[in-house]
Amino acid sequence: MKDVVIKIDQIYVPAAKRGPIDAAKVQAIAESIAEVGLQSPILVRPDKTRYVLVSGLHRLEACKALGETTVKVNVVQAIKH
Secondary structure, three states, X not given: OXXXXXXXXXXXXXXXXXXXXXXXXXXXXXXXXXXXXXXXXXXEEEOOOOEEEEEOHHHHHHHHHOOOOEEEEEEOOOOOO
C-alpha cells in the first residue's frame, strides 16, 4: 500500500459499494475530520484512468461534504480471482 493524494473526482464508486448513505454517520465523520483529520484512510485500487473505491464510502462522502477536492488515500492492488 502507498499513500497518495488524489482528486476526489478521480474516484469511481462501483454499484456494489453504493449502498444507502447514513447521513448522520457522514456528518459525524465530517466533524471528526474537521477536528483531527482523516484517521482511517480511504482505500482505492488503480484502474485504467481512475481509481476504484475499495473501502471508505462514508469517509469519502464526509470529505465531499466538507468541500474537499482532494483526499489522501491508500492505493492497494486488486485481488486476482
